[in-house]
Amino acid sequence: MTDTGSTVEDAELPVEGVATKSPRLPQQHRGLKRVEQILDAAESLIGELGIESVTTNAIAEHAGSSMGSLYHFFPGGKDAVIEALGRRYMEHMRALNAQALDVSLARLPLRDLFRGIVMGMADFIAATPAFPAVHDTMIRVHCLPNGKLVEYEDAILNQVRTYICARLPRLPKERLETITKVSFQSVSGGVDLSTRLGGAERQAVLDELQEMMVCYMEPLEREFGPLDK
Numbered sequence: 001m002t003d004t005g006s007t008v009e010d011a012e013l014p015v016e017g018v019a020t021k022s023p024r025l026p027q028q029h030r031g032l033k034r035v036e037q038i039l040d041a042a043e044s045l046i047g048e049l050g051i052e053s054v055t056t057n058a059i060a061e062h063a064g065s066s067m068g069s070l071y072h073f074f075p076g077g078k079d080a081v082i083e084a085l086g087r088r089y090m091e092h093m094r095a096l097n098a099q100a101l102d103v104s105l106a107r108l109p110l111r112d113l114f115r116g117i118v119m120g121m122a123d124f125i126a127a128t129p130a131f132p133a134v135h136d137t138m139i140r141v142h143c144l145p146n147g148k149l150v151e152y153e154d155a156i157l158n159q160v161r162t163y164i165c166a167r168l169p170r171l172p173k174e175r176l177e178t179i180t181k182v183s184f185q186s187v188s189g190g191v192d193l194s195t196r197l198g199g200a201e202r203q204a205v206l207d208e209l210q211e212m213m214v215c216y217m218e219p220l221e222r223e224f225g226p227l228d229k
Contacts (some may be wrong), residue, residue, distance in 0.1 A: 012069050021052040035073050038063045039088060042081045051137060054078070073179070078152055086138035096120045101159045106166040114187075114210040121191045122206055132195050155224030160184050168224040179220065186213065 041063035045054045056077045060070045074080035100117045108116075125131045161180045164171065171179070190209035194202045 022147040028079055034063075034065065034069060035084070037075065038065055038070055038081060039085050041065075042085055043128070043130045043134075046082075046085075046133055049060055051082070051130075051133040056081070085130070086134050087152075089128070089134060089173070090138075092124065093121065094152060094155055096124060097156050101163040103163060106163065108216045110221070111210065114213045117187060118191060118206055118210050118213075122194055122202075125169050125191065125195050157181070157184055168220055169226055171224040173219070183213070183216075186216070 038059060042054065042059045045062055047060055056070065057067065058068050059078065059081060063070070069079065070081075074084065076083070097117070100113070100120055157180060161176065162185055163182055164176065164183070168179075175191065187209065190205065190212075194205045194209075197205060
């Protein structure tokens, strides 16, 4: 699509009403830089104005990009930009979890473990005002069987599963999957709740979440942890 200068994007359909054309992956440094500029612009505008108020034209203008350049990398317009921004967030979350759930930390005290996991996620979200809106949109559109968020959830579940195996080496295999899913959903759900609160209430939820996870894991650790602990 070429840059015609048209403003039809100001009347674009809601995100969930469009079949998104996936972003194109740039092959050169210049293209990578342009993509990052567009995503940074979208993030800034969504955090300031809300996802429904942001148009493709506004994103291009804020990024200092032409509409033709934006559509070259994001053929689906606003929807594709949001999808790419969501993927960037999920990659960051996966990296945070990889660090917090490194198997070398399998003997870390539980309170230190869950402080790192919970506050790492919460601090990232607090520093990223666009995250809740983008994440909610991605869940509505893509968190379906074979959807585009499933691969990220599976990757994080695998991180949790691997860590639990290292932490609880005597855990029966038939319980591993249940404990993995309960742990993942509890932490992600609690952190998600905290993003909708403010100030002391937000921190109270995060503190309670950490304590809840410690209380959940302590008896499992006594029963299934290393014998030499």
